[in-house]
Amino acid sequence: MAINYDAYEVVVGLEVHAQLLTRTKLFCGDSAAFGGEPNTHVSPVTLGLPGALPRLNRVAVEYAIRMGLACHSDIERNNYFARKNYFYPDLPKGYQISQHTTPICIGGRVTIRTAAGERDIQLNRIHLEEDAGKSLHDIDPVYTGIDLNRAGVPLIEIVTEPDLHSGDEAYAYLTELRKILRYLEVCDGNMEEGSMRCDANVSVRLKGEKALGTKVEVKNLNSIRNVRRAIEFEAHRLIDLLEAGKPIQQQTRSFDATDGTTFALRTKEEANDYRYFADPDLPPFQVTDEFLETIRASIPPLPEALVLKYTRELQLPEYDARGIADDKDSAGYFERLIRHTTNYKAAANWLLGPVRSSLNERSLDWKDLPIAPDSLALLIRLVEEGKISFSIAAERIFPVLMQEPGRQPLDIAVSLNLLQSSDTSEITAWIEQALAGMPDKVTEYKKGKKGLIGLFVGEVKKLSKGKADPKLTNQLLLEKLEN
Numbered sequence: 001m002a003i004n005y006d007a008y009e010v011v012v013g014l015e016v017h018a019q020l021l022t023r024t025k026l027f028c029g030d031s032a033a034f035g036g037e038p039n040t041h042v043s044p045v046t047l048g049l050p051g052a053l054p055r056l057n058r059v060a061v062e063y064a065i066r067m068g069l070a071c072h073s074d075i076e077r078n079n080y081f082a083r084k085n086y087f088y089p090d091l092p093k094g095y096q097i098s099q100h101t102t103p104i105c106i107g108g109r110v111t112i113r114t115a116a117g118e119r120d121i122q123l124n125r126i127h128l129e130e131d132a133g134k135s136l137h138d139i140d141p142v143y144t145g146i147d148l149n150r151a152g153v154p155l156i157e158i159v160t161e162p163d164l165h166s167g168d169e170a171y172a173y174l175t176e177l178r179k180i181l182r183y184l185e186v187c188d189g190n191m192e193e194g195s196m197r198c199d200a201n202v203s204v205r206l207k208g209e210k211a212l213g214t215k216v217e218v219k220n221l222n223s224i225r226n227v228r229r230a231i232e233f234e235a236h237r238l239i240d241l242l243e244a245g246k247p248i249q250q251q252t253r254s255f256d257a258t259d260g261t262t263f264a265l266r267t268k269e270e271a272n273d274y275r276y277f278a279d280p281d282l283p284p285f286q287v288t289d290e291f292l293e294t295i296r297a298s299i300p301p302l303p304e305a306l307v308l309k310y311t312r313e314l315q316l317p318e319y320d321a322r323g324i325a326d327d328k329d330s331a332g333y334f335e336r337l338i339r340h341t342t343n344y345k346a347a348a349n350w351l352l353g354p355v356r357s358s359l360n361e362r363s364l365d366w367k368d369l370p371i372a373p374d375s376l377a378l379l380i381r382l383v384e385e386g387k388i389s390f391s392i393a394a395e396r397i398f399p400v401l402m403q404e405p406g407r408q409p410l411d412i413a414v415s416l417n418l419l420q421s422s423d424t425s426e427i428t429a430w431i432e433q434a435l436a437g438m439p440d441k442v443t444e445y446k447k448g449k450k451g452l453i454g455l456f457v458g459e460v461k462k463l464s465k466g467k468a469d470p471k472l473t474n475q476l477l478l479e480k481l482e483n
């Protein structure tokens, strides 16, 4: 009998580790930068040498709170760090410093948008912890290398409630979360390089059932797309097991991106005993009202607020508003652009049209766009004033401006002889040439096939290489054809 997958509800909780963009590590002055020659960002604190004492990085605390405020979490005022004890080669101290019972951000929510509409995903917590080092298995056939540059780099772990119900929702959540992290400039959100990492906890239950099913945790998900694939695969696998009357074991599994399947890494017999206790080397720390308010004031407008501003104040269609707000840097550029033009719709059309495709073609980011906003505004003005057509501006002038961003759009138009002609005799000459080339069509027009006017206008446009002022062309054509 066919399995009715629709009888089941998928339940997903995501744990995201985001590497904070601080200059230094969480508890010492070593560089927190990605990469570097192995084991060059390693002071005695990172190495866990006896007697080395940790000291808390204030900026990391600030970034964690910034994320919490953006996600509407409550901020814990009285904090301490705990030692989470376990043995692993990439963990020289034998424990990880983390937050245990007092995550710095409690609860909160992230609003997602899917085909089904808008929904808030509930967060459980956001806490601060240090990263571990990295084992390198592929540089020597026998030995495993250890690079401790990453050990001690600050992370926030963002944990949702078991509140997501499909791969699509997880996809939307992670996309939104990454957007917020990037807007806040607390994490670069690069899943391929591992500065944003996600574990997916998945279970299934019959619809209507209250109790949660046994979960599996999938690791090694290095893209948002793979998180979706893994959840979809796991949901099917778990339902198949239940339908076959087999028990589900609580497991940690790994995702294989080549075929979209997962395989078991380890089965959890019982809960790990990490022997948590407050780190005696780090005094508890308080978040004061003053600190909190400074952080609150430093939060830039987030995508949702920008979408509201663009649709309500600037009257842009929602599609345009979302397109611009999708990326912090495109929104930043747009904000600077509209200081120089009030033609908001044209500004949006330019950014989402020629500018975005040109950046894509060259694999550039918004922040690499060489053209200054005031210069693009001048180009928009030339079109507005009818000096050039939009297509000439986009196809002929804009590419030159990308190459030579220092030049004036008007100079480029003049030097390429692209200024639209409002010279009656010049346009009349093009019209005569156009009509002479298709006498049959002229006869048809005169017999009543008035729709042919478009063809004539098009021909004049072609002959003039787009320079003939379209309004004037139309008017002169009509005069000519009436005779």
Ligand code: ADP
Pocket: 011, 012, 013, 014, 015, 124, 159, 160, 161, 162, 163, 201, 202, 203, 212, 213, 214, 215
């Ligand atoms: P663990 O101690 O195994 O890491 P937690 O209770 O801390 O488990 O939860 C980790 C993540 O797993 C959270 O995002 C939580 O929402 C999610 N989770 C917990 N139980 C389930 C379940 N039965 N099904 C799906 N997700 C779950």
Ligand code: MG
Pocket: 015, 217
């Ligand atoms: Mg876990």
